[in-house]
Every structure is written in C-alpha cells, then in structure tokens.
Amino acid sequence: THFAVASTIGIWLYDAYTYKAAALFTGYTSVSEIYAIVFSPDGKTLASASWDGSVRLWDVYTRQLRFTLTGYENNINDLVFSPDSKTLAMAHAEEILLWDIGTGQQHAVLSGHTGIVKAIAFVPDSGRLVSAGSDRTIRTWDVLTGQHKSVGGVKLNSYWDAVFSPDGKTLAIDHANSQRIELWETETGQFLRTFKTAESVDVLAFSPDGRTLAYSSGTWQDYLIELWNVQTGELLTTFAEHTSFVAALAFLPDGKTLISASWNDTIKVWHAETGECRVTLRGHLGWVGVVAFSPDAKTLASGSSLHRIQLWDMDSQRYKTTLEAYAFQVWGLTFSPDGQTLVSGSMEEVLIWGAHTGELHARYQDWFGAIAFSPDGETFASGKSLGMIGLWDAHTIHDHAILQNRAILDEYHDGFNSLIFSPDGKTLAGAGTQGSISLWDVSTAKLKIVMSGHEEPVSTLAFSPDGKTLASGGWDDRIRLWDTETNMLRQTLSGHTEGVTSVAFSSDSYTLASGGGDGTVRLWDVQTGENHTIFNGHNAYEVNSVAFSPDGKTLASGGGDGTALLWKTQSEVPEDVNSDGSINIGDLAFVAARLGQVGEGDAADVNADGVVNVLDLVAVAGAVE
Structure with missing residues (x-):
C-alpha cells in the first residue's frame, strides 16, 4: 500500500494508491545520503541504508525509528527482508548479515564470498538465500545452516550492480560503462541473456512478478527509463520526462506502476505499460538514491543524498513524515515483511525505525552498506565490517540491549553493493564489487556458491517472487538472469548504456525492472529477455533505485534529479x-x-x-x- 523513496532530506513514504506523501522519515544527525530502502513483505517495516554506514529500521505505521544499526567500515550494498518479514539481510563487504527484526539481534553472518557482496535475495519456500558478489560469483545459502555453494561454478563478468528477481531465481547484472544487462539463473548459474542499452545502466528493478525489468540510464541531455520483458528481451516502454539523473526505480506490488526518483528533487509515478507519467512528486531537495514499497503498497519510502528518509502515503499522494538521523547519504532502505519496521543504511551506520511512527528505535554504527530482511521477517542481514555479513534476529534489532546475532558470514573477502534474501528466506545473496554474486545458506551461514558473469562490479540484485530467477545488474551496463535451481546464467539483458544501478521483479515474476546511469527505467520480459518498455523521466540523471508495488502494477524509481517517479506497468x-x-x-x-x-x-x-x-x-x- 506504500512505496518509499530515499531523498536528500530523508525517506519519503508515499501512498501507493493516491501517490500522496504520507510521511517523511528523518532523524539523521548530519548530512548523509540514503542509498537503499526496502519494505518488509508484510509492509510493517522499512529499512534504509546510508553512506554513513548505518542501517535504520522504521515502523511504517507509527513512523517511528525502531533500530539504528551502525559501525560499518564499508557500505551496506543491499537490504532485503525475508518472506516472513522477520529477518533483514544486509550485504556488507564480503558478508551477508541476518538480523532478527523482532529482537534486533544479528543471528547469522553468511561468509563465503571473496569479494564485496553486491546483491542478495531470499528464494521463497526454499529456506535459501542467493547472493552476488564482486568475486564474480553467485552463491546460494541455506538460511538456517549458513551452508553455501557457488552456483554452477560459473564466473560472472565484472559488473557494477546486480539485483535478484523477487523469487530469487534470476539475477540481473549491470555492467558498468558497457551498455548491457545480463540475466542469470541463480540455481544453475546459467547465463540467460544480455540486454543491450544505449547508455550505461544506472538502476535496475524487477517487477513483482519478475517478468519486467526496469532500468534507468542517460546522458546529460537524455535521461531514459526503459521497461524490458525479461523473458523475451523485448523493450516494452521508454520513459523520457526526467531532466536529471534517475537514481532509483521501484515497481508497485501490482507491477502496473513504476516509480522513479532523480537528482532534481523529483519523483515520478508512471504507468508501467503505457509510459504515461501519472504524477510528479517533489520536495526531496537532493537526488533520490533509493526507493522501496511497503508490502501492502500503501507507502513509498525514499532515501536521498541529504541524509533523510521520506515516507509518502500512496493513497493520498501526500508526504507522511521525514526520518532524519544520518551523518551521510542514505542509500539503503528496506521494510520488514510485516511493514512495521523500516531500516535505513548509510556509509557508517544502520538505523531502525518504526515504519508507521517514524520513531528512531536503534542506531548501529558498526553496520553499514547493504541491508535486508528475510521474507519471514525473522532475520535481518547487514554488513558488519570488511569481510563480514551479520545475520541478526530481526525481533531484537529495535533494542541494543537485546540484539541477538544469529550468524556472521566471514567467507566474503571483498566489498559488496547489495544483499537480498530469497523469497523463501533460505538463501542470502550478495552482489560484489568484483563482478561476482554470492549465495549463502541462511540456516547454516555457509557460502553455497559464487556466480560470475559480469565484467564490472555487480551493483544490484533481485529475486523473482517465484524464486526461480535471480537478476543482477552491474557497472558493465548488463542485467543477468540466473536460474536459481541450477545456478546457471539464463540470459543477459542489454539496453542500458550506462551502469545498471537497480533491478526489481514484478509480483508475477515475469517482468524485471531496471534502472541505470543512463537515466532510464526499463521493463524486461523475464522469459524472453525483451526490453519492452523504457521510461524516461529523471531528466537524464542516474536512476538509483527501482521497486515494484506488491501487486506489480506500479513501479517506483528514484533518480539523481531528486525525484521518485511512479510508473504504471500494465496496459489498461x-x-x-x-x-x-x-x-x-x-x-x-x-x-x-x-x-x-x-x-x-x-x-x-x-x-x-x-x-x-x-x-x-x-x-x-x-x-x-
């Protein structure tokens, strides 16, 4: 019912139906950039990450900050909630941290990557988590045991960003400055297809159903958002109304609406199928680095370069509240699956917020970079220090005194840009700075596999909701889709002309949305790899984040033009x-x-x-x- 957009003044929470600002999450103590935000599947929690190395968990309904996770020496590269909203997974350096958002305790650290974990995702109903790292590998993890393995023994090309499809079975990878997106299967490591882009990909995002991949790209003159059919590789739609770098993309849960945020203080809401811009939201006062929808699609959270998180009511399209607490840019946001907690991350700390109250519950200065909740909401993952990812009891992250660490993943020896749990919460995936994707078994905290394919660092990952695909996006402008059963690369999606910064699957897993440095948001057919849609609206600014609404009908994007845009992703x-x-x-x-x-x-x-x-x-x- 909400989507979140990270901006320069906080995380804006929007109502997914009215596109009105519902709240603005603030609480940051000094200048910081919010670069990642994510809602928990149940819509009760929003998690954010910022450049100050912190991750914050917010209560979406009370608007209160629940926890602040701080102390990270490196950025949290990805945040993802477990399917049950009880765990937040964070990609940090070479590890994936799992946090219990109920207790606020880190209950596991998944280690195994030898490079930075770029993206992670839970695979639904499998107890697994997949990760992509800069060591150019995709790894699958048993969430309970922590055991992991490299997917198919493949080596991804170096990549900038990576994102898993909602189901965790496809990885989309953005290859920096190489105008292509690769799609990989996370189970087999099979290469799926390559999407060629006119410019480097900035942000990647799968639609909720995983069928469409949106990405943003652009130059100083032209800023585009394109939607691609993940299965066919067909370009579905192109949006070109932004006049600044598109920094973030996100689909609403129905997959019909796309939100984009740019650096010129603008968020745009788009019809993902027609490319029609429904509404333009302003007020971030800085470039939007990350957007995330709450599980019920009623709230949009955004994180920005001015260290604030804004929450918006999607029904009324009104601002709710601002969360201010960061010393650096907020670049990570994630809601807990139950929607009660919002976690934000920056360069040096992670903050836990009440998603509904906006109250800051906790601040962890030794966490940073990517953060993620497991789908069941039981585990929270975050980067803890170089070479480690912490898995925490998500129920304890609201209170330092009761915080419980479930596992530490210390087999990852490079930085990572993104963490994501598989839909079933059994696997944590991390996107690394060396082009690899690592997958950890959450239960064993063991690295399962490292997948390679990107030529540049992997910047974003997304699991498809059905758990069959992991999408990765990287600096090499490519999105890769991975089969999560075989861990083989299924296909590579090309279309972005600059690095892919964010990817997100639609709710039906058939569409992948991506955002990139070329200022475009693209929708991809997951089966064919076709880029069937390109959204342009961030004024050629980098698209930093994309997120589908829970129903897959709306895609949100955040961009360097300071806007978060909503796109309708299905034709009327x-x-x-x-x-x-x-x-x-x-x-x-x-x-x-x-x-x-x-x-x-x-x-x-x-x-x-x-x-x-x-x-x-x-x-x-x-x-x-």
Whole structure:
C-alpha cells in the first residue's frame, strides 16, 4: 500500500494508491545520503541504508525509528527482508548479515564470498538465500545452516550492480560503462541473456512478478527509463520526462506502476505499460538514491543524498513524515515483511525505525552498506565490517540491549553493493564489487556458491517472487538472469548504456525492472529477455533505485534529479498484453509463451480466469489491429 523513496532530506513514504506523501522519515544527525530502502513483505517495516554506514529500521505505521544499526567500515550494498518479514539481510563487504527484526539481534553472518557482496535475495519456500558478489560469483545459502555453494561454478563478468528477481531465481547484472544487462539463473548459474542499452545502466528493478525489468540510464541531455520483458528481451516502454539523473526505480506490488526518483528533487509515478507519467512528486531537495514499497503498497519510502528518509502515503499522494538521523547519504532502505519496521543504511551506520511512527528505535554504527530482511521477517542481514555479513534476529534489532546475532558470514573477502534474501528466506545473496554474486545458506551461514558473469562490479540484485530467477545488474551496463535451481546464467539483458544501478521483479515474476546511469527505467520480459518498455523521466540523471508495488502494477524509481517517479506497468487495454501501445503479433507471441501459466495478475491472462490458455489467444487475435 506504500512505496518509499530515499531523498536528500530523508525517506519519503508515499501512498501507493493516491501517490500522496504520507510521511517523511528523518532523524539523521548530519548530512548523509540514503542509498537503499526496502519494505518488509508484510509492509510493517522499512529499512534504509546510508553512506554513513548505518542501517535504520522504521515502523511504517507509527513512523517511528525502531533500530539504528551502525559501525560499518564499508557500505551496506543491499537490504532485503525475508518472506516472513522477520529477518533483514544486509550485504556488507564480503558478508551477508541476518538480523532478527523482532529482537534486533544479528543471528547469522553468511561468509563465503571473496569479494564485496553486491546483491542478495531470499528464494521463497526454499529456506535459501542467493547472493552476488564482486568475486564474480553467485552463491546460494541455506538460511538456517549458513551452508553455501557457488552456483554452477560459473564466473560472472565484472559488473557494477546486480539485483535478484523477487523469487530469487534470476539475477540481473549491470555492467558498468558497457551498455548491457545480463540475466542469470541463480540455481544453475546459467547465463540467460544480455540486454543491450544505449547508455550505461544506472538502476535496475524487477517487477513483482519478475517478468519486467526496469532500468534507468542517460546522458546529460537524455535521461531514459526503459521497461524490458525479461523473458523475451523485448523493450516494452521508454520513459523520457526526467531532466536529471534517475537514481532509483521501484515497481508497485501490482507491477502496473513504476516509480522513479532523480537528482532534481523529483519523483515520478508512471504507468508501467503505457509510459504515461501519472504524477510528479517533489520536495526531496537532493537526488533520490533509493526507493522501496511497503508490502501492502500503501507507502513509498525514499532515501536521498541529504541524509533523510521520506515516507509518502500512496493513497493520498501526500508526504507522511521525514526520518532524519544520518551523518551521510542514505542509500539503503528496506521494510520488514510485516511493514512495521523500516531500516535505513548509510556509509557508517544502520538505523531502525518504526515504519508507521517514524520513531528512531536503534542506531548501529558498526553496520553499514547493504541491508535486508528475510521474507519471514525473522532475520535481518547487514554488513558488519570488511569481510563480514551479520545475520541478526530481526525481533531484537529495535533494542541494543537485546540484539541477538544469529550468524556472521566471514567467507566474503571483498566489498559488496547489495544483499537480498530469497523469497523463501533460505538463501542470502550478495552482489560484489568484483563482478561476482554470492549465495549463502541462511540456516547454516555457509557460502553455497559464487556466480560470475559480469565484467564490472555487480551493483544490484533481485529475486523473482517465484524464486526461480535471480537478476543482477552491474557497472558493465548488463542485467543477468540466473536460474536459481541450477545456478546457471539464463540470459543477459542489454539496453542500458550506462551502469545498471537497480533491478526489481514484478509480483508475477515475469517482468524485471531496471534502472541505470543512463537515466532510464526499463521493463524486461523475464522469459524472453525483451526490453519492452523504457521510461524516461529523471531528466537524464542516474536512476538509483527501482521497486515494484506488491501487486506489480506500479513501479517506483528514484533518480539523481531528486525525484521518485511512479510508473504504471500494465496496459489498461487487456489485449495489449505487452503494453507497447498496440495490439499485434507481439501480443500473440507474449500470450503463447505463457500458455499454461496459472495464477492471478498475469498480463497474458486476458479474460482473467486464472489461467493462460487458448481463450486468451483468441481474445488477442480478435483485437489485432
């Protein structure tokens, strides 16, 4: 019901329905940049990370800061909640830290990467977490045991950023300055496809269903957001209204709306399918580095270069509150799955906030970089120091006195940009600065696998909601999709012309959203790898973050132009299943590729009967222009 945008004055929380600012999370003591924010699956907690090395957990409903995790010598590269909202996973240096957000205790540290953990994600219903690191590997982790393995023994090319699909089975990797995004399967390590981009990718984000990948890219003249079909590699939509660097991207849970944030103090809300800009939100007073939706899509959180977190009510599109507590830029935000806690991270500390109250509950100065909650909300992961990732009891992170460490991951010997739990919470994934992706077994705190494929550091990771795909984005402008069962790279997505900064899956796992340095947000078909949509709206500024709303209908992006934009990711014409603005053979191919798919929210299910079948083909055929 919310999405979050990190800005220069805090994390803005937006209502996902009205796009009105619901709250602004502040509490930062001095200048800081919020660079990562994430909602817990249940929408009760928002986590943020900033350049000061701290991670904050906020209560979305009370707007209070619950915990502040500080003391990190390196940045928290990724934050992700476990599927049950009880754990926050943080990618820090070469480790993944798991925190119990109920106790505020770090309960595990997943170690195994030999490079910085760039991105992490939980794989739903598997007890695993996947990670991507700068050691160019993808690793799978048993969340309970901490055991890990390198996925398929592959070596990713060096990358800038990486992001897993919501289900954790596909990794999208952005290769810095090489105008391409690679997609990898996290289970097998199979390379899926490459998306070529006109400029370097700035931000990557999968749609909630993992079918669309959005990314941003741009130059000083042109700032674009593109949406790609992850499966086909088709470019779905291009948005080009931003006049500044797009720093963040995020889909609303329904996958139909995309939010982008840029450096010119602007957040834009886009129709992800048509590319129509629904609304422009302003007031961040600095570039937006990260955006995140609460699990119920009612709140948008944003972190910015001016060390504040703003919370916005998505129904009223009104600002709620500002969280101020950082000494550096807030660049990490994550909600706990239950939506009660917001964690923010910066260069030197992690703060825990009440997502609803905005109250600052705790500050941890020895945590920094990437942060993440496990899907069940039981574990919180964060970087703790160089070469370590802490896993904490998420129930204890609100109080220093009761904080419990579940595990320390110390097998990672390089910095990382992102941490994410697999949807089932069993695996923590980290994106490393050397182009690798590491996956840790959360239960054993052991490194399972290191995947390589990116040519530059991996900057962002995202698991697809169905857990089948891990997407990684890197500095090499590529997004890679990984099969989480085989840990093999499934495909590489290319389209961004500058480094991919953020990736996010749609709720149905079919769309991946990405954001990049080229100022564009792109939607990708996860199955085909097609970049079917490009959103432009951050005025050519870097897109720092992308996030889908829980229903996959909205994508949020945060950019260097100081804005967080909301994009609608699904067409209002049912037969225009690929949302390209026309009904043609491409739509028929889109439906044909999904025949037999069961479940609600699939764009190919034209008659909305819960299954994609010949009736849907007939409906589209009858509407072909």
